[in-house]
Amino acid sequence: MFNRDKLIKLMDERRLNLTDVSKLCGIAYSTLRDLYTGKNKNPLANTLKKMAKGFEVEADYFIDLESIDDNIEENMEEIFELVKNASPKKREKILKMIRLFEEEDVK
Numbered sequence: 001m002f003n004r005d006k007l008i009k010l011m012d013e014r015r016l017n018l019t020d021v022s023k024l025c026g027i028a029y030s031t032l033r034d035l036y037t038g039k040n041k042n043p044l045a046n047t048l049k050k051m052a053k054g055f056e057v058e059a060d061y062f063i064d065l066e067s068i069d070d071n072i073e074e075n076m077e078e079i080f081e082l083v084k085n086a087s088p089k090k091r092e093k094i095l096k097m098i099r100l101f102e103e104e105d106v107k
Contacts, residue, residue: 002041002048003064010055011036025054045097060101 011021018036022029027050034040035047043051043062052059083091 001064002035002043003062004035004038004041006062007035007051010057021051021054025050027051027054045100049100 007021011017016024018029018032021027022032025032027047031040031043031047035043045059048059048062051062055061079094083094086094
């Protein structure tokens with residue numbers, strides 16, 4: 001799950017507001033606002049990639065890995081259901097996102 005506290009921390013450390021971050025990362029203001037307020041807890045992989053590049057951190061920096069580990073069984077069931085019910089086009093998008101994180105692990 002997305003860890004908005006890490007976004008807030010980086011913004012505070014660098015004295016940036018949402019408009020600044022939007023420009024820095026090339027992400028729509030509304031997307032950032034939703035992440036910042038917690039309305040969106042599952043950003044797209046491309047959004048995470050842009051944020052990581054803008055802030056010069058690893059792509060998984062914004063992901064709360066502990067919550068994933070704690071709920072791995074539940075997460076796997078949810079992933080399986082999403083993939084099972086997805087259209088072929090959406091399945092390919094899911095696979096691309098997984099591959100993005102695999103590439104980050106290799107680097």
